[in-house]
Amino acid sequence: MDIEQLRDKQGLTEAEFLERYDASIYERPSVTVDMLIFTVMDEVKENYRKLPEKSLKLLLVKRGVHPYLGQWALPGGFVTQTESLDEAALRELKTETNVDEVYMEQLYTWGDVSRDPRTRVISCSYMALVDGSLLEVKAGDDADEARWFNVSYSVLEEKKTLLGKDFVFEKVVKITLSNDTDTLEAVVKVIEKYVGKAFVVEREIMVSNGIAFDHAEMIQCAVERLRNKIEYTDIxxxxxxxxxxxxxxxxxxxxxxxxxxxxxxxxxxxxxxxxxxxxxxxxxxxxxxxxxxxxxxxxxx
Missing domain, CATH: 1.10.10.10 (Winged helix-like DNA-binding domain superfamily/Winged helix DNA-binding domain)
Structure with a gap:
């Protein structure tokens, strides 16, 4: 049977259905990509006889437009109608760091209804790892500047709860991002629920000083992913x-x-x-x- 001639309950072929389809039936959210670009760099040597200390760094951009004007955010942007998510992420990576052909993986999709005050925005976050010696960082069109921040990540408290056969693990994480001019802080609660064979993760930003949108949650997720994968891969x-x-x-x-x-x-x-x-x-x-x-x-x- 010719599949193109199959007809639905209204008697339409696929070609006829697509010709009449009204895309305005559903309100479509905007889609963005946010980039978590990590590198490791040497700090300034205090003693030339010792190896320079290294630090894990994350690239942030200072927002030059509303919303969150003047706050720091992950580099990113809206996905156009003519590019895939991966293509948009690669474009943003190239725009912000002037490098490509580096390690990059999709991290998580963030879809809370009120995560962006402008409109309904769904963001797909990506983690990229780059050799700091290759970088030429520059700010994008809607940013005043782009800077590297040292990443400090610590668990403030942990709690495990057994509810019959179910299990709940809660932890509160403090993230400090700093360089020679700015210090940003966030506290994120992470709740992992194991209900039967189902596994659910919930995050809540308890404190966020200077970090725009829900990007503190993205940073927490990325640091956890990076730490987990470094243990068993060559990442x-x-x-x-x-x-x-x-x-x-x-x-x-x-x-x-x-x-x-x-x-x-x-x-x-x-x-x-x-x-x-x-x-x-x-x-x-x-x-x-x-x-x-x-x-x-x-x-x-």
């Missing part, structure tokens, strides 16, 4: 330059996870993920260290 290497020392790699893991790691255990963990080179560091003030590079075939070893 951390997207934050590294082509050549690096094992000490530098361990620093990146530590600032991302927010904890110190035992060197011996760490080197066993990443042994197959790296490949030795015949190159060494040439920094003055300390002994040369062997340089390594990422081994993309580590999964097959």
């Amino acid at each position: 951390a290497f997207n934050l590294m330059p082509e050549f690096f020392t094992l000490s530098e790699l361990q620093q990146v893991y530590e600032v991302t996870l927010g904890k110190e790691l035992l060197s011996a255990a760490f080197r066993r963990k990443i042994a197959n993920m790296v490949a030795e080179t015949n190159q060494f560091t040439k920094d003055a003030g300390h002994r040369p260290a062997k340089l390594f590079r990422f081994n993309p075939n580590w999964r097959y070893l």
Whole structure:
């Protein structure tokens, strides 16, 4: 049977149905993409004999228009009628950082009815990891400036509750974003509910100082995703330059996870993920260290 000739209950073929379809029947929400662009950078050296400290950073833009004029937000923008979500995210990434072909993954879709005071807006958030040495950050059309912020993430309290066979886990998270001129803070409550085989996550912004929209929730979600994935994937290497020392790699893991790691255990963990080179560091003030590079075939070893 020719599928194009199938008729519905009104006696219409698909072509006839589409020709008569009225798209105005349903009010259509606007769609945006928001980018959580992370990198790891060296802080200023206080002692040239020591390795520079590293910090996990997130790119934010200062809003130059209403709403939330003067507050800091994630880079992003509206999706046009002629591009997919991924294409819109790549466009925003290129616009804000002038880089492409980097690691990027879809994080979560945010659809609370009142999340944007302008109109009904659904946002799809993306997480991107970039090598800081490649970046040339610039603000977009609706932003006054773009800046990197150090990310501090801590759990203030946790509570577990058993309700028969169901389980509820609550935690309150504090996020501090800072650089040499601004400090932003947010407190987010996260409630994870396990009801039978169903799993539901709810988030509530308890405090938000200087962070626009519901972007504090997005940041909390992204840091959790990043910390979880760095434990069992090679995602951390997207934050590294082509050549690096094992000490530098361990620093990146530590600032991302927010904890110190035992060197011996760490080197066993990443042994197959790296490949030795015949190159060494040439920094003055300390002994040369062997340089390594990422081994993309580590999964097959």
